[in-house]
Amino acid sequence: MKETSKHKEAKRIREIVSNFWISRIILTANNLRVFDELEKPLTAKSVAKRLALDPRATELLLNSLVSLKFLRKKGNRFINTSTASKYLVRQSPFYLGDIIRHNEVLWTNWSYLNEVVKTGKPANKAFELESFILGMHNLARLKKDILIKQLNLKGIKRILDLGGGPGTYSMEFAKRGKDVYLFDRPETLEIARTLIDKEGLGDRITLLQGDFLTDPIGSDYDMVLMSQILHAYGKRDIKSLLKKTWKALNTSGILVIHEFYLDSTLTEPLTGAIFSINMLVNTPQGRTYSVRELKEFLKGSGFKILGVHRLDDTVLIRSQKRR
Template sequence: MRSKKGTKDLFWLRQVSSFTASRIILTANNLRIFDHFKGRGMTAAVLSKAIKTDNRATELLLNSLTAIGLIEKKGSFYKNSPVASRHLVKGQPEYQGDILRHYSTLWENWSGLDEVIKTGLPNKKAHDHESFILGMHNLASLKVKRIIGSIDLKGIKSILDIGGGPGTYSMAFAKKKINVTLMDFSETLEISSRLIKKAGLGKMIKLVAGDFMTQNTNNTYDMVFLSQVLHSFSSEGSLSLVRKIYDTLNADGKFVLQEFYLDETKTSPPFGAIFAINMLINTKGGRTYTLAEITSFMKKAGFVNISHKIIDDTVLITGMKKKAAKKSRQPVDSCLLA
């Protein structure tokens, strides 16, 4: 009889092979299998002909997807499970297919982790920018109402959304009749502009292309929103960014930051610790920061009345700019948003 300890050890060994299920799902998404099953079922033979794949291989793939829970099988017919219908069929409100395509790209970069650990240098070989930005929209769409609902917007008339990517949060702010400026690189704004236009908010959001660190934005906005950007920077770059944000705000302005985070041990939550490796692989100095580190950046920049709220695997941190808190400082180093 296997001991309880042995069973626990076996569980962790099985975790090592969890990449197999990930690869199965990513491949099915890349082949748009879930889209083909929209509102109907079919045999493996019919599907393989439609997507131009090998019949035997397609049947094995569908059986494995059934075992995972994303496909349902009855006799020789297959169809999407409720989860797949809700999240993996393009056009659905909670669609997550774009972020899965981004994960498929990350798969290639993560395969070079051995060398990254040896050298400390990133392995950013593959990149699909559109899947990345649309994937950020997929993820943000699941929680945007909770995030916006957790922010006190009383008295806020103008917001700068730095590195706002697809504009998911910018659109949510604009719907509240707030003047919003979305600042990101031109390659990204080409994508976000399509989403904003589709939402009918093209006249309510100002798009500004460029590097925030080089823009003249002093004393311009009532609130600055920074969502999932800080982890792309080194500690020094993060402090420079937060200081620039402080100067961007009007007197009594508000800074709201959403980030993945770690506790003081830097090992929990697990997602934050693992995400730090993703930043190691894909950036030169980025990582996941502890709540204390982020708070320290804000205090050094001059922010006061700092508070935070944990929402799932992220933290929402708010700080205020006060007239009395503003002090003269040395010019900050320029740093590119990544």
């Protein structure tokens, strides 16, 4: 038996432990705007000169990005692969650079995981609002078409996008002629307003500012969307928010929850399990909830379940206010 096959699991452990090397390479390339420069072929020396980088270090970085399939190399020139052009160049409609910048912030907080597990308290070492909100916009743009497709908007006129961040889904509702209300904190809405105005939808979306846990959220809504907000809170706050939302909905109004999720063992899928640790590191009580738990929250707050739809690594739960 070969030595490599005898210790295959040892290799897997080494690969997992060193995966942060790869993350750091991509974070750095994104921070330095390397991909923006390489929409046309350039030498490492040219890239270094354009971005005021060290030539030797730049060449090593670019070579590693070739190995990771983000760049192609012909002779001594480098150029983006189609993947990099689609997701890592600022001008692309599918740009992920902002959520990558947000992961740069998370890098700092995750470095305190030892202490977090010992104390049970979040790291609270780093936070940067713009990259977080724009990063949510990056991700929502990838999900918006499939998410909207799963919603039955027939007869729905007045929609609340609760904790809607950048307003990505609000804009989609507005484009479909709905009366849309986007509720979030004032500083978040400043960023959302810029994105909304850029789309020419400023007069079609009403911005409501406040803390949805403590402030009024309005009333007479036909539908409320909660996309990726419940995981930041503990059970008590979630139940309180759902009861407040029940009161804000019209008779037979619809509540839609969109979340990362876990199975009943709370161990699968991997994305949900790892995201729970992200919430442990960054929030006092947040975690990923199982589909069963989310449904129980809804039923206990006066809603009946209409449907559960898995959207790759997230779940969409449609529910209706019980009379």
